[in-house]
Amino acid sequence: MLRNLNTGTANPDTADADLLARFQESGAADDLLPLYERHAELIYALGIRYLGTPERAEDAGMEIWAVLMEKLPKHEIKNFRSWLQTTVRNHCLMQLRREKRDPLRNNDAELMQSDRLLHLSTESNHQTNNDTRPLYHCLKQLKEEQARCVRMFYLQEGESYQSIAEKLDLSVGKVRSHLQNGRRNLKTCLEGREKSTE
Known part of the structure; x- marks a missing residue:
C-alpha cells in the first residue's frame, strides 16, 4: 500500500x-x-x-x-x-x-x-549480515538529488518534506518524487546485488 x-x-x-x-x-x-x-x-x-x-x-x-x-x-x-x-x-x-x-x-x-x-553507521563491521557496503554502493548509484533527499529524510532525524525542500531549494512535490524514486532505485540495486552473490 x-x-x-x-x-x-x-x-x-x-x-x-x-x-x-x-x-x-x-x-x-x-x-x-x-x-x-x-x-x-x-x-x-x-x-x-x-x-x-x-x-x-x-x-x-x-x-x-x-x-x-x-x-x-x-x-x-x-x-x-x-x-x-x-x-x-x-x-x-x-x-x-x-x-x-x-x-x-x-x-x-x-x-x-x-x-x-x-x-549509515560508520563503525567498522565485517560480519556478512551487517555489511553496509552494498548500501553505500547503491546510494552512490542514485542521482545526486535523489541521494540527498534519501539521506536527509531517512537518515537524519526530524527532516520533513518541507525542511528538505527549503534546504535544497526544491518544491515539496519534487522532494516527494525524489524520495519515491530513490527508494525504489535503492531497493532494485540492493536486490540485484543480493542475487549476484547467491
Whole structure:
C-alpha cells in the first residue's frame, strides 16, 4: 500500500490541521487519505527502523491506517506529525513486544541492518549480515538529488518534506518524487546485488 500510493492527492498548501479537522468531522476514509498519503514516507521509514524489513514496514503501514481511522476522531491533536511519529513508534514496539523481542537490547542481525540503513553507521563491521557496503554502493548509484533527499529524510532525524525542500531549494512535490524514486532505485540495486552473490 505504501509503495503504490499516489501522494499528490492533497494540496501541499493545505495544513495538516485542516486535513485532520476535515476527517474528524466526517469520519470518511476519503478524507483521511490525503493526510495519510502526505505522511506515508514517514510511516514507512519508522516501520523500517523498528521492524527491520520493507515487507514488515508495509504491513505496519496498513495497520496504521486502521489505527488512524479509529483513534483520530477521539483525540485532540495539536501537532499531527509529532502525534503520528509517537503512534507509529508505539505500534511497532508493541508488535515487537508481542514477539518477545526487546528492540533496545536485541542484537538480531535484521534489526541491526535496519539501524544501519537508517543511520549509515560508520563503525567498522565485517560480519556478512551487517555489511553496509552494498548500501553505500547503491546510494552512490542514485542521482545526486535523489541521494540527498534519501539521506536527509531517512537518515537524519526530524527532516520533513518541507525542511528538505527549503534546504535544497526544491518544491515539496519534487522532494516527494525524489524520495519515491530513490527508494525504489535503492531497493532494485540492493536486490540485484543480493542475487549476484547467491
